[in-house]
Amino acid sequence: MQKSKTVTYIDEHQLFWFQINRPDKRNAVDYDVMNELEQALKEVEGNPAIRAFIITGAGEHSFCSGGDLSVFHALHTKEEAYSMLSKMGEILYSLMTLPVPTYALINGIAIGGGCEIASACDQRWALPHAKLGFVQGKLGITTGWGGASMLFEKIPSPQALQMLNSATIYPAEVAEKLGYVQKIVPSNETHTLHEGLVQSSGVLRSYKQALVKKWEQTNLKERMLAEIEQCAYLWEQDEHHNAVARFLQNKKK
Incomplete structure (x- = not known):
């Protein structure tokens, strides 16, 4: 029996936790994770007792490594790519505009789409060993889920462009200096998140x-x-498909 790809629960402080549960895939997003995140956001929106939403990853190594390339590499044309990218973009817009405070608890590596998910949240808390970066440029594409537009809303544009243009993976403390991470928190203190919130939902x-x-x-x-449409255009170019093929080939070595 296959275990669930996500885990959700509401804690005693009325905080809704959403965990991507694919540690063997570095908590990459596939269509099942998309659908389950979409359903969770609808549940939060419809429950006035919930005070906040937290998204994190299973295990100690990955928050989210973005889209599951082993699944999405099958998408070749602009139209095929746009169908997938816009679906997740709509979901992340729902996360961005969720009517409660939202937190990304970055418990490990967060790259590509993982950073786009984190950018949709109001705050990003990172464990000390976390590393993160918008690496899409190394695959010949831009942020595909609306991440750049969201990032420009969260940090000053010079720092945002630095993160996007360089495709660099930053340690948590550097990301904090850039303003992307609001707090670095030890793993044994993640349960204190509710302390920064008033009681009234x-x-x-x-x-x-x-x-x-x-x-x-x-x-x-x-x-x-x-932004998503522009990514879809770049997606169908040979530069992107060749870069993904090299990436997947290197993973097999």
């Missing part, structure tokens, strides 16, 4: 709604979809 949701209104007025969703 109504208050928490009201403040988040004020922020969401700003993003609606600046057409964030449209900007994300335009």
Whole structure:
């Protein structure tokens, strides 16, 4: 029997936890993970008692390594790529605009789409050994789930462009200096996350709604979809397919 690819629960503080449970795949995202994240976000939105949403990865090594290339490498054309990319982009827009505070608990490596997921969250807390980077450029594509547009909302543009253009993987302490990570927390203190939140879920949701209104007025969703379309164009180019083929070949060695 196959174990579930995600684990969800609501803790005693009314925080909703979503864990990607594919440690053998470095917690990569496939269609099942997408669908289960989409369902979890709907559950949070519809439950007024929930005070916050936390997403993390199973194990001690990976938060999320992005899209599962062994699955998505089968997508070749712009249209095929756009179908997958826009689906996840819509889900991450829902995460970005979720009516409660959201946290990415980065418990290990977070690369590519993993950083896009983290960028959709209001805060990013990292364990000391975490490393993260927008490595998409090394595969001949841009952020494909709207990550750049979200990143520009979260940190100053010079730092955002540095992270995107360099495709560098940063240690947690450097990411904190760039403003991407808000807090570095030991693994035995992740349970203290609720201490920074007032008790009233109504208050928490009201403040988040004020922020969401700003993003609606600046057409964030449209900007994300335009970014996704550009990635889909690059996706079908030989540069991308050759880079992914080399990556998958190196993994077998």
